Amino acid sequence: MLxxxxxxxxxxxxTSFFQGGFIEAFMGIFLLxxxxxxxxxxxxxGDMQSALFVLPIALILLxxxxxxxxxxxxxxxxxxxxxxxxxxxxxxxxxxxxxxxxASAIVGYILNENASMRNIFIGQIPFSLSPIxxxxxxxxxxxxxxxxxxxxxxxxxxxxxxxxxxxxxxxxILPGTILFTAFVFFGIATVFFVAFLxxxxxxxx
Amino acid sequence: MENREATDSISEVMNIDRLVHSPARLAILTxxxxxxxxxxxxxxxxxxxxxGNLSAxxxxxxxxxxxxxxxxxxxxxxxxxxxxxxxxxxxFHDYQGKMDALLHIKKSKSK
Numbered sequence: 001m002l003x004x005x006x007x008x009x010x011x012x013x014x015t016s017f018f019q020g021g022f023i024e025a026f027m028g029i030f031l032l033x034x035x036x037x038x039x040x041x042x043x044x045x046g047d048m049q050s051a052l053f054v055l056p057i058a059l060i061l062l063x064x065x066x067x068x069x070x071x072x073x074x075x076x077x078x079x080x081x082x083x084x085x086x087x088x089x090x091x092x093x094x095x096x097x098x099x100x101x102x103a104s105a106i107v108g109y110i111l112n113e114n115a116s117m118r119n120i121f122i123g124q125i126p127f128s129l130s131p132i133x134x135x136x137x138x139x140x141x142x143x144x145x146x147x148x149x150x151x152x153x154x155x156x157x158x159x160x161x162x163x164x165x166x167x168x169x170x171x172x173i174l175p176g177t178i179l180f181t182a183f184v185f186f187g188i189a190t191v192f193f194v195a196f197l198x199x200x201x202x203x204x205x
Numbered sequence: 206m207e208n209r210e211a212t213d214s215i216s217e218v219m220n221i222d223r224l225v226h227s228p229a230r231l232a233i234l235t236x237x238x239x240x241x242x243x244x245x246x247x248x249x250x251x252x253x254x255x256x257g258n259l260s261a262x263x264x265x266x267x268x269x270x271x272x273x274x275x276x277x278x279x280x281x282x283x284x285x286x287x288x289x290x291x292x293x294x295x296x297f298h299d300y301q302g303k304m305d306a307l308l309h310i311k312k313s314k315s316k
Contacts, residue, residue: 006235006238006239013239013240016251076246076250078243078250079243079284080242080247200250
């Protein structure tokens with residue numbers, strides 16, 4: 001059982017292991033996976049085909065993140081096994097996306113069934129609320145406050161893109177907004193990663 | 206009554222574990238108390254100690270039975286893992302308790 005100050009130190013130690021822009025890179029990949037299928041499907045490919053095109057890109061990028069973390073970041077930060085309390089806290093985080101996915105599917109189904117609710121913005125509710133809830137839960141369970149902001153950004157992207165499409169009549173606006181945000185996240189990730197490399201060096205012990 | 210409490214706490218502090226009281230060792234114990242186990246690089250980064258200083262203090266803590274040092278091979282490279290023992294955890298919490306009691310009395314007296 002940890003005392004209050006130890007909890008703060010543990011939380012600081014835990015969050016220090018997410019340095020190097022990995023959260024931002026992950027956000028970029030997440031948005032890329034949202035934006036690219038929209039472009040493909042609007043270019044005439046089926047929804048399933050579009051998703052299948054994007055999947056290998058996302059998997060390659062995730063593999064790159066994993067390898068960089070394994071061979072560049074961890075040797076610089078050191079290896080740590082966190083306490084069972086932290087591991088239990090992380091396991092609770094897995095439940096949230098599953099419940100959110102189920103809830104979104106139900107809400108999406110209800111909205112689709114009721115023609116009166118088929119509004120351009122109401123239809124975005126599941127898309128907006130899901131990331132806010134999932135990233136909000138991640139921010140809470142991982143003790144990373146910036147994830148609240150990232151969740152809000154991701155949640156607002158879809159309605160913003162749809163809104164911009166109504167004023168600027170172009171079908172590229174929605175995927176453009178999503179991809180632009182994805183590249184902003186990749187940019188932030190790069191800055192964080194370079195800063196990390198400058199701060200930490202491999203220590204021979 | 207309050208004076209007696211203060212005297213008790215001060216005499217408790219006189220019996221404080223000097224092995225834990227050193228800033229470097231206190232930092233090592235603190236950072237090991239919040240994880241199950243960690244390696245030397247983790248401690249170097251978190252405590253800001255030099256390798257020589259860390260090594261000397263780890264040896265003293267290990268000799269006292271406060272930490273456990275396990276050497277293993279990871280990717281064919283030697284890797285040292287450090288872990289707080291039950292004895293070390295108890296010593297660390299006793300130290301915290303004594304310091305808390307002293308500082309708490311000092312604070313309430315200064316109010």
